[in-house]
Amino acid sequence: MTQKLTFFIADGFQALDLFGPLDAFMETNTLVQNAYQTQLLSLHPGLIATAYGQQVHAEAGLNDNVRCDTLILCGGVGMRTLKLTVQQATQLRAIAENASRVISICTGSFLLPQIYPEKSLTITTHWRHCQQLAEQFPQCHVKLDPLFINDGTVWSSAGVLSGVDLALALIGEDFGKAMATKWRKNSLCICSVVVNKHNIPIC
Numbered sequence: 070m071t072q073k074l075t076f077f078i079a080d081g082f083q084a085l086d087l088f089g090p091l092d093a094f095m096e097t098n099t100l101v102q103n104a105y106q107t108q109l110l111s112l113h114p115g116l117i118a119t120a121y122g123q124q125v126h127a128e129a130g131l132n133d134n135v136r137c138d139t140l141i142l143c144g145g146v147g148m149r150t151l152k153l154t155v156q157q158a159t160q161l162r163a164i165a166e167n168a169s170r171v172i173s174i175c176t177g178s179f180l181l182p183q184i185y186p187e188k189s190l191t192i193t194t195h196w197r198h199c200q201q202l203a204e205q206f207p208q209c210h211v212k213l214d215p216l217f218i219n220d221g222t223v224w225s226s227a228g229v230l231s232g233v234d235l236a237l238a239l240i241g242e243d244f245g246k247a248m249a250t251k252w253r254k255n256s257l258c259i260c261s262v263v264v265n266k267h268n269i270p271i272c
Contacts (some may be wrong), residue, residue, distance in 0.1 A: 071103045072243060075137035075164070077110045077180075078127060081147015084119040085229045086174040090141060093236035100251060101244055110135055110164075112157060120145045131160040139239070140168045144175030144229075149198065153183045172239070173225040174232035181223060182206035192225040193218050 074094055076087055087109075094105040111117050111127035118124050129135050140161075142148070153161065162184045165171045173181055178194040179202060191210040194202050203211040212218055217226040217235040226235040 072105050073137040074105055074107045074139045075110050076141045076143055078117050078143050079111055079147050079151050080118045081120050081145050082143045083145030086143040086145055086232055089229060089233045090236040093233050097240050131157055135164050136167055138169050140165050140171045142173040142177035142180045144177040149176035149179045158183050170222045175228050178225045182209050190223055191220040193227050195228045
Protein backbone atom coordinates (compact mmCIF):
# COMPACT_ATOMS: atom_id res chain seq x y z
CA MET A 70 0.00 0.00 0.00
CA THR A 71 1.30 3.44 -0.93
CA GLN A 72 2.59 5.51 2.00
CA LYS A 73 1.55 9.17 1.78
CA LEU A 74 4.23 11.62 2.93
CA THR A 75 3.60 15.31 3.60
CA PHE A 76 6.59 17.65 3.91
CA PHE A 77 5.86 20.86 5.84
CA ILE A 78 7.93 23.87 4.75
CA ALA A 79 7.84 27.63 5.23
CA ASP A 80 9.91 30.52 3.91
CA GLY A 81 13.54 30.06 4.91
CA PHE A 82 13.51 26.26 4.96
CA GLN A 83 16.74 24.37 4.21
CA ALA A 84 16.47 22.84 0.74
CA LEU A 85 18.50 19.74 1.63
CA ASP A 86 16.25 19.06 4.63
CA LEU A 87 13.46 18.64 2.10
CA PHE A 88 15.19 17.08 -0.88
CA GLY A 89 17.53 14.71 0.99
CA PRO A 90 14.80 12.67 2.72
CA LEU A 91 12.36 13.20 -0.18
CA ASP A 92 14.86 11.71 -2.63
CA ALA A 93 15.52 8.78 -0.30
CA PHE A 94 11.82 7.96 -0.07
CA MET A 95 11.08 8.49 -3.76
CA GLU A 96 14.08 6.44 -4.88
CA THR A 97 12.40 3.53 -3.11
CA ASN A 98 9.72 3.68 -5.84
CA THR A 99 12.33 2.28 -8.25
CA LEU A 100 12.54 -0.80 -6.03
CA VAL A 101 8.94 -1.06 -4.81
CA GLN A 102 6.26 0.19 -7.18
CA ASN A 103 4.26 3.11 -5.73
CA ALA A 104 5.94 2.76 -2.33
CA TYR A 105 5.64 6.46 -1.49
CA GLN A 106 3.65 9.47 -2.63
CA THR A 107 4.66 12.98 -1.57
CA GLN A 108 3.03 16.35 -1.06
CA LEU A 109 4.41 19.75 -0.04
CA LEU A 110 2.49 21.63 2.66
CA SER A 111 3.00 25.17 3.94
CA LEU A 112 1.05 27.75 5.92
CA HIS A 113 -0.59 28.68 2.62
CA PRO A 114 -0.31 27.06 -0.81
CA GLY A 115 1.98 28.70 -3.34
CA LEU A 116 5.65 29.54 -3.82
CA ILE A 117 7.88 29.04 -0.77
CA ALA A 118 11.46 30.37 -0.64
CA THR A 119 14.41 28.34 0.59
CA ALA A 120 16.94 29.88 2.98
CA TYR A 121 18.90 30.98 -0.11
CA GLY A 122 16.01 32.36 -2.14
CA GLN A 123 15.14 29.54 -4.54
CA GLN A 124 11.44 28.76 -4.65
CA VAL A 125 9.36 25.60 -4.65
CA HIS A 126 5.60 25.24 -4.94
CA ALA A 127 3.59 23.97 -1.99
CA GLU A 128 0.43 22.31 -3.27
CA ALA A 129 -1.44 22.57 0.02
CA GLY A 130 -1.93 24.93 2.95
CA LEU A 131 -3.09 24.40 6.52
CA ASN A 132 -6.66 25.29 5.57
CA ASP A 133 -6.81 22.37 3.14
CA ASN A 134 -7.98 18.89 4.05
CA VAL A 135 -4.57 17.23 4.30
CA ARG A 136 -4.27 13.59 5.30
CA CYS A 137 -1.05 11.59 5.29
CA ASP A 138 0.68 8.61 6.82
CA THR A 139 3.83 10.56 7.70
CA LEU A 140 4.15 14.28 8.44
CA ILE A 141 7.70 15.57 7.95
CA LEU A 142 8.76 18.92 9.40
CA CYS A 143 11.72 20.31 7.48
CA GLY A 144 14.39 22.46 9.11
CA GLY A 145 16.23 25.65 8.25
CA VAL A 146 16.55 29.10 9.77
CA GLY A 147 13.00 29.97 8.72
CA MET A 148 11.63 26.87 10.38
CA ARG A 149 13.69 27.33 13.54
CA THR A 150 12.37 30.87 14.00
CA LEU A 151 8.80 30.17 12.86
CA LYS A 152 6.26 30.97 15.55
CA LEU A 153 3.00 29.23 14.84
CA THR A 154 -0.21 30.97 15.79
CA VAL A 155 -2.62 29.04 17.99
CA GLN A 156 -4.75 28.32 14.93
CA GLN A 157 -1.78 27.15 12.84
CA ALA A 158 -0.50 24.90 15.64
CA THR A 159 -3.98 23.42 16.03
CA GLN A 160 -4.26 22.78 12.30
CA LEU A 161 -0.82 21.17 12.13
CA ARG A 162 -1.62 19.12 15.24
CA ALA A 163 -4.77 17.79 13.55
CA ILE A 164 -2.72 16.64 10.55
CA ALA A 165 -0.15 15.09 12.88
CA GLU A 166 -2.76 13.20 14.87
CA ASN A 167 -4.21 11.68 11.70
CA ALA A 168 -0.73 10.51 10.66
CA SER A 169 0.98 7.33 11.81
CA ARG A 170 4.19 9.21 12.60
CA VAL A 171 5.62 12.71 12.73
CA ILE A 172 9.21 13.42 11.76
CA SER A 173 11.40 16.49 12.18
CA ILE A 174 14.53 17.04 10.11
CA CYS A 175 17.28 19.10 11.76
CA THR A 176 15.77 22.31 13.22
CA GLY A 177 12.28 21.29 12.19
CA SER A 178 12.30 19.97 15.76
CA PHE A 179 11.55 23.51 16.96
CA LEU A 180 8.02 22.98 15.68
CA LEU A 181 7.39 19.80 17.66
CA PRO A 182 6.89 21.49 21.07
CA GLN A 183 4.59 24.01 19.40
CA ILE A 184 2.45 21.18 18.06
CA TYR A 185 2.63 19.16 21.29
CA PRO A 186 2.97 21.81 24.05
CA GLU A 187 1.69 19.44 26.75
CA LYS A 188 4.16 16.65 25.98
CA SER A 189 7.65 16.14 27.44
CA LEU A 190 9.15 14.92 24.19
CA THR A 191 12.60 13.38 23.91
CA ILE A 192 14.03 14.92 20.74
CA THR A 193 17.22 15.95 19.00
CA THR A 194 18.26 18.63 16.52
CA HIS A 195 21.41 20.03 14.94
CA TRP A 196 24.10 20.08 17.64
CA ARG A 197 24.55 23.84 17.21
CA HIS A 198 20.95 24.47 18.25
CA CYS A 199 20.44 21.86 20.98
CA GLN A 200 21.00 24.34 23.81
CA GLN A 201 18.59 26.85 22.28
CA LEU A 202 15.94 24.18 21.81
CA ALA A 203 16.32 23.03 25.43
CA GLU A 204 16.14 26.58 26.76
CA GLN A 205 13.22 27.59 24.58
CA PHE A 206 11.21 24.47 25.39
CA PRO A 207 12.31 23.29 28.87
CA GLN A 208 9.55 20.66 28.98
CA CYS A 209 11.42 18.69 26.31
CA HIS A 210 14.37 16.37 26.81
CA VAL A 211 16.92 17.37 24.18
CA LYS A 212 19.60 14.82 23.28
CA LEU A 213 22.87 16.01 21.73
CA ASP A 214 24.44 12.78 20.44
CA PRO A 215 21.90 10.67 18.48
CA LEU A 216 21.76 10.87 14.71
CA PHE A 217 18.02 10.38 15.15
CA ILE A 218 15.71 9.39 17.93
CA ASN A 219 12.09 8.39 18.34
CA ASP A 220 9.63 9.03 21.13
CA GLY A 221 6.51 7.04 20.41
CA THR A 222 5.22 8.15 17.02
CA VAL A 223 7.49 11.22 16.96
CA TRP A 224 10.92 10.99 15.32
CA SER A 225 13.60 13.67 15.12
CA SER A 226 16.96 13.81 13.36
CA ALA A 227 20.07 15.77 14.25
CA GLY A 228 21.01 17.36 10.96
CA VAL A 229 20.73 17.36 7.18
CA LEU A 230 22.59 14.12 6.48
CA SER A 231 21.09 12.34 9.47
CA GLY A 232 17.69 13.19 7.99
CA VAL A 233 18.58 10.82 5.15
CA ASP A 234 19.70 8.22 7.71
CA LEU A 235 16.33 8.57 9.42
CA ALA A 236 14.52 8.22 6.09
CA LEU A 237 16.44 4.99 5.42
CA ALA A 238 15.52 3.69 8.88
CA LEU A 239 11.85 4.37 8.14
CA ILE A 240 12.11 2.73 4.72
CA GLY A 241 13.44 -0.29 6.58
CA GLU A 242 10.52 -0.10 8.99
CA ASP A 243 8.01 0.12 6.12
CA PHE A 244 9.51 -2.44 3.74
CA GLY A 245 12.12 -4.37 5.73
CA LYS A 246 15.79 -3.85 6.44
CA ALA A 247 16.74 -5.75 3.29
CA MET A 248 15.02 -3.08 1.23
CA ALA A 249 16.91 -0.28 3.00
CA THR A 250 20.16 -2.17 2.37
CA LYS A 251 19.25 -2.57 -1.30
CA TRP A 252 18.53 1.17 -1.49
CA ARG A 253 22.00 1.92 -0.13
CA LYS A 254 23.61 -0.37 -2.69
CA ASN A 255 21.59 1.18 -5.50
CA SER A 256 22.69 4.63 -4.40
CA LEU A 257 26.37 3.66 -4.56
CA CYS A 258 27.47 4.87 -1.14
CA ILE A 259 31.21 4.62 -1.70
CA CYS A 260 32.85 6.86 0.83
CA SER A 261 32.27 8.32 4.26
CA VAL A 262 33.28 11.25 6.39
CA VAL A 263 33.18 11.73 10.13
CA VAL A 264 30.51 14.21 11.16
CA ASN A 265 29.91 14.90 14.84
CA LYS A 266 31.90 11.74 15.67
CA HIS A 267 29.56 9.57 13.58
CA ASN A 268 30.41 7.85 10.29
CA ILE A 269 27.80 9.05 7.81
CA PRO A 270 27.73 7.62 4.27
CA ILE A 271 27.91 10.16 1.48
CA CYS A 272 26.02 9.09 -1.63
